[in-house]
Amino acid sequence: MLPANPEALQPTIEQPVVTHPISADDRVRSAGTTVPPNTSASASALAPTNREGLRPTTKDLIEQCPRFRVLIVGKSGVGKSTLINRIFGVATAKESKDRPGEADIEQEFTSPENDRLILHDSKGFEPADGGNYETVTSFIEKRKKERDLKDQLHAVWLCFQIPIPTHGERLLEDAAEEFLKIRKEVLGNTPTIIVFTKYDRLVSFMRQKKAGDSEAEQRYMQEYCIQPIQDFTEDKNISNVAVSSKPKYEQSLRDLITLTQDMVSMSFASPENQVSAVPLAAAGAQRLLPKLKVDLSIEVGKQRYWKALGTSANFRGHTIRTCLGVIHTDIVSVWNFYDPCQYLDSDEFRNLMMNTAEEVDAPAESNTLLSRNDTFSGGVPLVALAPVLLPLSAFFNLGKWVYDTYQRLQGVPTKFMAYIVDLTHVLEILFSLTAKMRAKKLTRTAVKQAYKAYCRSQWMTHSHTDIRYFECWSTDRDAVLEKITSMISSDDREARVSGVIERMPSVDLEKDEEWVDQGVSQ
Numbered sequence: 001m002l003p004a005n006p007e008a009l010q011p012t013i014e015q016p017v018v019t020h021p022i023s024a025d026d027r028v029r030s031a032g033t034t035v036p037p038n039t040s041a042s043a044s045a046l047a048p049t050n051r052e053g054l055r056p057t058t059k060d061l062i063e064q065c066p067r068f069r070v071l072i073v074g075k076s077g078v079g080k081s082t083l084i085n086r087i088f089g090v091a092t093a094k095e096s097k098d099r100p101g102e103a104d105i106e107q108e109f110t111s112p113e114n115d116r117l118i119l120h121d122s123k124g125f126e127p128a129d130g131g132n133y134e135t136v137t138s139f140i141e142k143r144k145k146e147r148d149l150k151d152q153l154h155a156v157w158l159c160f161q162i163p164i165p166t167h168g169e170r171l172l173e174d175a176a177e178e179f180l181k182i183r184k185e186v187l188g189n190t191p192t193i194i195v196f197t198k199y200d201r202l203v204s205f206m207r208q209k210k211a212g213d214s215e216a217e218q219r220y221m222q223e224y225c226i227q228p229i230q231d232f233t234e235d236k237n238i239s240n241v242a243v244s245s246k247p248k249y250e251q252s253l254r255d256l257i258t259l260t261q262d263m264v265s266m267s268f269a270s271p272e273n274q275v276s277a278v279p280l281a282a283a284g285a286q287r288l289l290p291k292l293k294v295d296l297s298i299e300v301g302k303q304r305y306w307k308a309l310g311t312s313a314n315f316r317g318h319t320i321r322t323c324l325g326v327i328h329t330d331i332v333s334v335w336n337f338y339d340p341c342q343y344l345d346s347d348e349f350r351n352l353m354m355n356t357a358e359e360v361d362a363p364a365e366s367n368t369l370l371s372r373n374d375t376f377s378g379g380v381p382l383v384a385l386a387p388v389l390l391p392l393s394a395f396f397n398l399g400k401w402v403y404d405t406y407q408r409l410q411g412v413p414t415k416f417m418a419y420i421v422d423l424t425h426v427l428e429i430l431f432s433l434t435a436k437m438r439a440k441k442l443t444r445t446a447v448k449q450a451y452k453a454y455c456r457s458q459w460m461t462h463s464h465t466d467i468r469y470f471e472c473w474s475t476d477r478d479a480v481l482e483k484i485t486s487m488i489s490s491d492d493r494e495a496r497v498s499g500v501i502e503r504m505p506s507v508d509l510e511k512d513e514e515w516v517d518q519g520v521s522q
Contacts, residue, residue, distance in 0.1 A: 054318060054326040057304050058280070058333040065149045065277035067115070068285040071105070073122040073136060074159030079197040080121070082245040083159070086253055089287030089338070089438025090114050105139045113338050113439045116284040120153075133179055137186050144188055154268070154278050155260055156192040162202045162225060162242065171225060180233050191263035193239045196225055199252060200244040239263065250288070257289045275299045284336035287438045290431045294424060294493075297334045298485050305330065306420065309413045309480050315406040321398075323406050324354060324419050331420070335427050337434075339442040341512075344427075348515045351398055352451055353423050358399050360418035360464045417467045417484055424488045425463065425496075426454045432497050434509065443512040453504050459496045463487060 074080050085091060090111045109119040122136050143153040160176070163169035172180070183192060199217075206216040221242055230236050241259055243252040261282055268278035275296070283292040298306075305314060305327050315323045332344045343349060401415070430450035434442065454460050466487065472479045 054305075054314070054322055056326050056329040056333065057275070057300050058330045061275060061277040061280050061300075062333065065154075065281045067110070067118040067150070068154055068278070068281040069118045069120070069143075069150075069152070070155045070157065071120040071122065071140070071153055072157045072159060074157075074195075074197070075161075076123065078159045078161045079245060080159055083195070083197065083243065083253075084119065085439075086245050086250075087257060087286055087288055088114050088117050090117070091439045105135055112340065114285060114287065114336070116281050116336050136179065137182075140186050140190070144190070149268070149277055153190050154282065155264055156187060156190055157195045157256075157260075158192065159195045159197050160225075161198050162196045162221070164201060164205050165220075165224075166205075171228070177232060180229060183233070184235075189267050191239075191260065191267050193241060193256070193259060193263070194229065195256060196221065196240060196242040198244060199242040200246045200249055202242075254289050257286045257292070261286075261292055275303050280334070284334060287336075290428055290494075290497075293335050293431070294428070294488055297331050297424060298489065300330050300334060301327070301420070301484075302481065306481055306484060308478055309416045318406050319402065320404055320406055320415075321354070321402040324357070324402070324416070325350065327416075327420060328353065328423060331423055331427070335431065337427075337430070337442050338438065338440070341441065343442060343444055343447050346515075349447060349451075353419060353426070354398055354402050356422045356451075356455060356460075357415045357419040358401070360414050360467050413480065414467050414470075417470070417480065418464060420484055421463050421467065421487050422454070422460065425459060425493075426451050428493060428497050429454055429500055432501055433504070437509060440510060441512075443509060444515055445507060445511050445513045446509040448513070448515070449504065449507055449509065453500045457496075457500050457503075459500060 072080050072084070090113045105120055105122045107120070109121065111117065120139070122139075123132060140153060140156070143151070146152045158176075158180075160171055161169070163171050179186070180194075202220065203217050206213070206220065210216040225242075226240060229238060229240075239259060241252065241256045243249070243256055245253070261279065264282045265276070265279045268276050270276040280296055280300070283296040286292065301307075305312070305323075328350055329345065335344075337344060339345075427450075430442075430446060433450050434446050467483075470483055472483075
């Protein structure tokens with residue numbers, strides 16, 4: 001079953017079968033930092049006086065649907081807890097393997113470790129237990145009648161363990177078959193996926209029995225799992241995925257996430273191709289597939305603040321710092337790190353990213369953010385005992401440009417482009433760097449490590465060079481937006497992230513260091 005404590009969901013390659021604003025006040029609140037003395041009075045006068053001057057696009061969407069609500073149906077022992085842990089990055093109680101689950105389907109399981117998720121757990125369709133059939137159908141019918149998006153059921157995963165031929169296991173009980181037969185009537189347009197669990201067991205069994213036959217598992221899945229369900233439901237298009245929570249089969253979990261996201265996006269589509277609140281919640285809740293985070297960041301940006309960056313009426317009268325602040329808030333909100341201390345929303349991190357964007361106009365060889373002593377040099381040690389050091393100037397010495405009032409920009413808005421691209425890449429590195437500590441609080445050590453690795457990488461050098469020499473010739477399309485989109489959704493980004501991670505020294509990412517070491521003054 002799922003968590004023993006429902007008030008705080010103590011939430012934690014083989015190819016499987018798949019069918020189918022910051023404040024506009026012109027003072028930097030970081031310690032010891034003030035507005036440059038030559039900042040014009042007119043800039044200060046025109047700056048908005050509060051964060052509400054530029055409202056993040058994600059704010060309204062998250063208010064409409066704060067959490068992705070998913071019902072997971074499955075007998076005890078099918079692997080629900082591990083599945084939840086791996087996909088949503090929450091620590092759950094261990095499932096009981098010797099008795100049926102006793103889950104209360106009405107209970108909402110939430111967790112501070114992932115505040116974009118609500119789970120409902122059903123114990124599945126046990127032998128001779130027709131009562132749960134009625135419980136599940138009644139619950140779904142009730143949720144279908146909810147008027148508000150946040151109270152509706154957004155997805156259903158029906159989990160069945162793949163039976164092993166010689167173990168006397170049965171795929172479906174009678175109640176499960178009955179439910180599947182009427183699922184369209186009960187579920188309507190609610191995205192529903194049959195999840196065949198513990199695929200690794202089948203692979204191990206088949207390789208013992210039919211060594212050398214690389215397609216034996218796929219044939220077995222089709223003949224003994226997929227085809228029978230298609231036959232008695234009379235539905236050849238029933239959505240299903242075979243998964244395993246073993247690290248070797250991570251692609252199977254990615255397939256489940258992708259299929260769920262696609263179905264949610266279709267069922268909860270918004271008019272005029274605007275970002276919908278439910279797909280945003282779903283993408284934010286999952287903690288395994290960074291591509292979805294990037295894709296949703298692009299969609300959110302296209303909706304308002306990334307459009308026509310050089311001429312956008314949204315920004316007039318606001319300081320550049322405030323304009324970048326609202327863009328920053330939207331991107332960070334989509335990624336949904338477990339960041340209770342809000343380090344990614346802090347002035348310190350925002351200042352780091354603004355200083356990084358400023359470097360886009362400097363020659364590639366003159367990067368001043370990290371001095372020679374601040375870079376990773378030589379071989380990568382097994383353990384780095386020293387703290388992750390960054391120069392004080394990286395946090396506090398902001399250029400005058402960030403306090404200037406936004407006006408129609410001449411040419412390509414390179415710093416805006418660099419800010420979006422740099423922040424996205426740093427978060428991609430951070431996402432991969434903290435992959436094994438999803439249920440643990442984000443630390444400044446991890447943030448600094450990801451930032452520092454990006455700043456010293458060829459990835460940043462190439463990105464800034466690409467932006468610096470970009471010329472916008474088209475007047476009939478938003479070429480700047482297209483360029484940003486192509487840069488942050490490029491096919492080689494996973495390889496680039498892996499390359500950056502491999503070159504990092506090992507540090508204790510759970511140790512929460514200060515932003516600036518007290519002994520560092522330069």
